[in-house]
Amino acid sequence: xxxxxxxxxxxxxxxxxxxxxxxxxxxxxxxxxxxxxxxxxxxxxxxxxxxxxxxxxxxxxxxxxxxxxxxxxxxxxxxxxxxxxxxxxxxxxxxxxxxxxxxxxxxxxxxxxxxxxxxxxxxxxxxxxxxxxxxxxxxxxxxxxxxxxxxxxxxxxxxxxxxxxxxxxxxxxxxxxxxxxxxxxxxxxxxxxxxxxxxxxxxxxxxxxxxxxxx
Numbered sequence: 001x002x003x004x005x006x007x008x009x010x011x012x013x014x015x016x017x018x019x020x021x022x023x024x025x026x027x028x029x030x031x032x033x034x035x036x037x038x039x040x041x042x043x044x045x046x047x048x049x050x051x052x053x054x055x056x057x058x059x060x061x062x063x064x065x066x067x068x069x070x071x072x073x074x075x076x077x078x079x080x081x082x083x084x085x086x087x088x089x090x091x092x093x094x095x096x097x098x099x100x101x102x103x104x105x106x107x108x109x110x111x112x113x114x115x116x117x118x119x120x121x122x123x124x125x126x127x128x129x130x131x132x133x134x135x136x137x138x139x140x141x142x143x144x145x146x147x148x149x150x151x152x153x154x155x156x157x158x159x160x161x162x163x164x165x166x167x168x169x170x171x172x173x174x175x176x177x178x179x180x181x182x183x184x185x186x187x188x189x190x191x192x193x194x195x196x197x198x199x200x201x202x203x204x205x206x207x208x209x210x211x212x213x214x215x
Contacts, residue, residue: 017157021150029149036156040163047167055112058099061119064126066092071139072132081145 021029041059048056070088073079103114126133133139146152 014157014161018154021153026149029153033149033153033156036153036160039160043164043167047171055109057112057115057119058096058103061099061115061122062092062096064119064122065095068126068133068139071141074141075139076132 017032020032041063044059044062045056048058066088069091070084073087074081074084099115099118103111106114127135130136145155
């Protein structure tokens with residue numbers, strides 16, 4: 001019964017949010033658009049830290065990798081935005097898997113430090129290859145999804161809703177239960193050979209959900 005109420009409450013909130021562009025200014029829509037993308041980022045970060053108890057900076061690395069990959073491809077080749085976003089998504093998934101190989105051999109603070117190093121390395125790469133990334137100034141992208149505030153708002157809202165539904169379903173699945181077991185009793189979870197092997201697949205999911213926040 002409670003789940004049904006929560007579902008309809010979520011639907012009602014989404015309907016209200018979807019109708020907001022009809023009565024608010026473009027400035028407010030811009031703030032909400034940005035907040036929805038940060039919401040996607042927060043949900044992806046919470047999946048490992050909130051459930052498995054692993055301090056993880058991986059989402060920051062994946063967001064940056066996917067966003068710069070898509071942005072540079074669009075800037076250098078002029079390919080359509082959907083193609084560039086797809087490329088950024090695949091790049092983030094690949095980066096997540098590569099990061100998982102060394103990170104999942106460690107635990108507790110060392111796991112978090114490994115993912116933090118990945119973020120710092122990406123930051124340095126952005127500076128070193130400033131010719132392509134724009135360095136500290138930032139990357140200028142010739143194309144945009146839309147110049148209409150309402151359209152950008154609806155894209156961001158849809159992205160957050162879909163990402164939230166996927167991550168919610170994942171948290172209620174067998175993988176979600178394993179992640180919770182890893183956070184509450186990692187020794188027993190590892191004894192069942194279910195902890196680290198399952199967490200590896202989450203990096204790929206984080207890559208997809210994080211890159212969805214690029215616009």
